[in-house]
Amino acid sequence: MTQEIADEAARLTVGILGGTGDQGRGLGLRLAAAGNRVIIGSRQSGRAADAAASIGSASLVTGATNHEVARDADLVIAAVPWEGHADLLAQLTGPLEGKIVVDCVNPMAFDSHGAYPVPVPEGSAAQQAAAVLPGSTVVGAFHHLSATLLLDPEVTDLGQDVMVLGDNRHATDLVQALAGRIPGVRGVYAGRLRNCGQVEALTCNLVSVNRRYKAHAGLRVTDI
Amino acid sequence: MTQEIADEAARLTVGILGGTGDQGRGLGLRLAAAGNRVIIGSRQSGRAADAAASIGSASLVTGATNHEVARDADLVIAAVPWEGHADLLAQLTGPLEGKIVVDCVNPMAFDSHGAYPVPVPEGSAAQQAAAVLPGSTVVGAFHHLSATLLLDPEVTDLGQDVMVLGDNRHATDLVQALAGRIPGVRGVYAGRLRNCGQVEALTCNLVSVNRRYKAHAGLRVTDI
Numbered sequence: 001m002t003q004e005i006a007d008e009a010a011r012l013t014v015g016i017l018g019g020t021g022d023q024g025r026g027l028g029l030r031l032a033a034a035g036n037r038v039i040i041g042s043r044q045s046g047r048a049a050d051a052a053a054s055i056g057s058a059s060l061v062t063g064a065t066n067h068e069v070a071r072d073a074d075l076v077i078a079a080v081p082w083e084g085h086a087d088l089l090a091q092l093t094g095p096l097e098g099k100i101v102v103d104c105v106n107p108m109a110f111d112s113h114g115a116y117p118v119p120v121p122e123g124s125a126a127q128q129a130a131a132v133l134p135g136s137t138v139v140g141a142f143h144h145l146s147a148t149l150l151l152d153p154e155v156t157d158l159g160q161d162v163m164v165l166g167d168n169r170h171a172t173d174l175v176q177a178l179a180g181r182i183p184g185v186r187g188v189y190a191g192r193l194r195n196c197g198q199v200e201a202l203t204c205n206l207v208s209v210n211r212r213y214k215a216h217a218g219l220r221v222t223d224i
Numbered sequence: 225m226t227q228e229i230a231d232e233a234a235r236l237t238v239g240i241l242g243g244t245g246d247q248g249r250g251l252g253l254r255l256a257a258a259g260n261r262v263i264i265g266s267r268q269s270g271r272a273a274d275a276a277a278s279i280g281s282a283s284l285v286t287g288a289t290n291h292e293v294a295r296d297a298d299l300v301i302a303a304v305p306w307e308g309h310a311d312l313l314a315q316l317t318g319p320l321e322g323k324i325v326v327d328c329v330n331p332m333a334f335d336s337h338g339a340y341p342v343p344v345p346e347g348s349a350a351q352q353a354a355a356v357l358p359g360s361t362v363v364g365a366f367h368h369l370s371a372t373l374l375l376d377p378e379v380t381d382l383g384q385d386v387m388v389l390g391d392n393r394h395a396t397d398l399v400q401a402l403a404g405r406i407p408g409v410r411g412v413y414a415g416r417l418r419n420c421g422q423v424e425a426l427t428c429n430l431v432s433v434n435r436r437y438k439a440h441a442g443l444r445v446t447d448i
Contacts, residue, residue, distance in 0.1 A: 222442040
């Protein structure tokens with residue numbers, strides 16, 4: 001990673017759609033702690049403001065409607081529930097035009113045997129985002145980071161890698177650099193968007209690991 | 225893992241269908257080095273004998289036809305090409321009855337952009353094996369171990385985890401123990417067979433990592 005990309009990542013104002021959920025709040029917390037400006041988004045600006053306040057760092061973290069987040073942020077993370085994923089993004093095609101959209105959504109469902117992947121017609125949530133947002137540059141990342149660990153102030157080193165997928169080299173480089181701003185995290189390029197489905201679905205396996213080993217499992221890529 | 229399971233894994237005669245390929249030879253080499261008896265299988269017994277001889281340890285490694293392997297081994301690893309996977313297993317339903325069959329097949333294809341997963345009607349190669357072999361206990365494992373590293377005598381520590389998937393606890397415990405016999409490898413339970421598709425497909429992502437970083441990437445599961 002070049003210093004130039006690291007500097008660019010440091011300057012980003014990061015918007016988080018669906019930022020009131022645990023994953024969105026956890027990412028917002030860690031990125032703000034690293035020094036990024038963060039705008040937490042929600043359908044209701046009041047809920048977004050509450051979530052922003054719960055993260056602290058009032059000078060760095062603010063709340064806004066999802067539409068304002070899409071308009072005002074430099075880079076936007078979609079941390080919304082799988083249900084409604086396409087609908088929400090479709091409402092934001094205008095403000096997201098020309099921006100990098102990082103999709104961390106895991107299409108999955110649960111039954112008595114645990115989690116299982118939900119088939120996605122486009123192949124993955126990230127590819128669905130790319131189909132809905134033809135004017136944006138979609139990157140898949142942050143699928144496997146445990147919200148529990150992200151939100152735990154005693155966890156000072158996440159100790160895992162973030163797989164970053166996309167078809168635009170500058171965008172994946174930038175998201176790798178952004179991931180690397182979270183302590184103990186390394187952003188690893190892991191392929192084109194067409195290979196994002198299995199990365200999303202692998203979250204089901206980590207759920208299985210967590211159940212069996214009473215853990216908050218993540219992944220490291222070896223030999224790099 | 226109990227000592228009982230470790231002892232049971234140590235006593236296994238492991239058959240490897242399609243054992244003349246790099247993945248099969250690599251697994252055979254490492255398991256024989258750990259002290260397991262190994263039978264390398266091929267359609268032609270002559271090719272199997274040659275592959276067995278190339279591994280060395282003549283007292284531990286022998287060659288045989290795939291049919292003989294299925295009949296004589298305690299546990300069978302299917303390391304065959306995706307093309308012909310179902311057909312080969314369908315010919316062995318009789319001798320594989322009642323046995324554990326470990327599927328390490330990754331259904332994928334390549335084009336100018338690299339590797340991509342091939343859709344499998346059953347959901348995964350392992351689920352296809354289970355459908356074809358209703359009398360066997362199918363486990364998915366060994367998908368991500370690099371054949372290059374397995375076959376490299378200078379690599380004394382593989383330094384990665386093997387995700388083990390299946391619906392039968394004794395079978396997954398045993399395959400975890402078997403994986404753990406390879407130096408530096410830990411067998412990690414990673415879910416039921418229905419969650420094997422993304423583990424197989426993730427090999428495409430490791431191919432992307434290998435291209436980008438000039439590596440032989442594998443995975444470690446963190447926090448366990």
